[in-house]
Amino acid sequence: MAAIDHTLAAGSTATARTRTTVGRWLTAGAVANTLMAGTYVAFSTAVMPWLGTKDDADFVTTMRDINTGIENPLFFAVFTAAMAAPAVAAWKLRRLGGGTAMKWALAALALYTTTVLTTSGINVPLNQMLAHAGTTDPTTTRTDFETTWNIWNGIRAALSTAATLAMIKAVRLHRRSA
Numbered sequence: 001m002a003a004i005d006h007t008l009a010a011g012s013t014a015t016a017r018t019r020t021t022v023g024r025w026l027t028a029g030a031v032a033n034t035l036m037a038g039t040y041v042a043f044s045t046a047v048m049p050w051l052g053t054k055d056d057a058d059f060v061t062t063m064r065d066i067n068t069g070i071e072n073p074l075f076f077a078v079f080t081a082a083m084a085a086p087a088v089a090a091w092k093l094r095r096l097g098g099g100t101a102m103k104w105a106l107a108a109l110a111l112y113t114t115t116v117l118t119t120s121g122i123n124v125p126l127n128q129m130l131a132h133a134g135t136t137d138p139t140t141t142r143t144d145f146e147t148t149w150n151i152w153n154g155i156r157a158a159l160s161t162a163a164t165l166a167m168i169k170a171v172r173l174h175r176r177s178a
Contacts, residue, residue: 015096019178022092026105026174029085030167033112036082037160040115044157048150056138059146060130067127082160083112086167093174101173108166115159122152 047066051059086109093102126149133141 018092018096019174022089022096023171023174025085025089025092026101026167026171028081029089029105029108030164030171032078032082032085033108033160033164033167035078036112036115037157037164040153040157040160044150044154048146048153052146056142057135059142060133060135060138063145064131067131079116082163083109083116086112086163086170089170099173099177101170101177104166104170104173108163108170111159111163111166115156115163118152118156118159123149123156126152 051062054062086105090102090105090109093099093105126145130141130145133144
């Protein structure tokens with residue numbers, strides 16, 4: 001009987017550790033998605049409206065500089081964590097039996113993955129076009145870039161915000177189920 005009790009206790013300790021680990025992954029996903037949503041919202045509400053007041057040459061030069069500066073290891077770590085953390089959390093939740101928290105983590109993953117696809121399929125190619133455009137006609141360069149980039153950045157902001165809310169819901173559900 002003592003052997004059975006010891007096995008059950010070891011099983012509950014393992015489950016408690018797994019629950020703690022899942023909680024950490026969920027929290028990391030919520031934080032990373034919040035940071036990404038904040039980045040996109042800041043561009044939509046502050047950076048791009050401010051840049052919109054600049055003349056064409058200043059707009060193009062400044063946006064090129066921003067695009068160069070944002071490509072750094074810390075940004076890429078957060079950008080990647082916003083997708084990786086919900087995926088790992090959902091996988092680990094599956095091992096605990098799935099449940100509603102897993103569904104919300106998967107929803108966040110789907111929303112943020114759509115953000116990544118939008119970024120890589122639309123915003124990054126526009127950034128590359130801007131980087132490789134000559135300096136002789138900044139008006140055309142800006143016209144080809146600004147409106148489309150702003151629209152899709154707004155979509156990224158909405159998707160990332162929705163992913164953040166889904167991750168927060170997953171965290172809350174996971175905590176309640178303890």
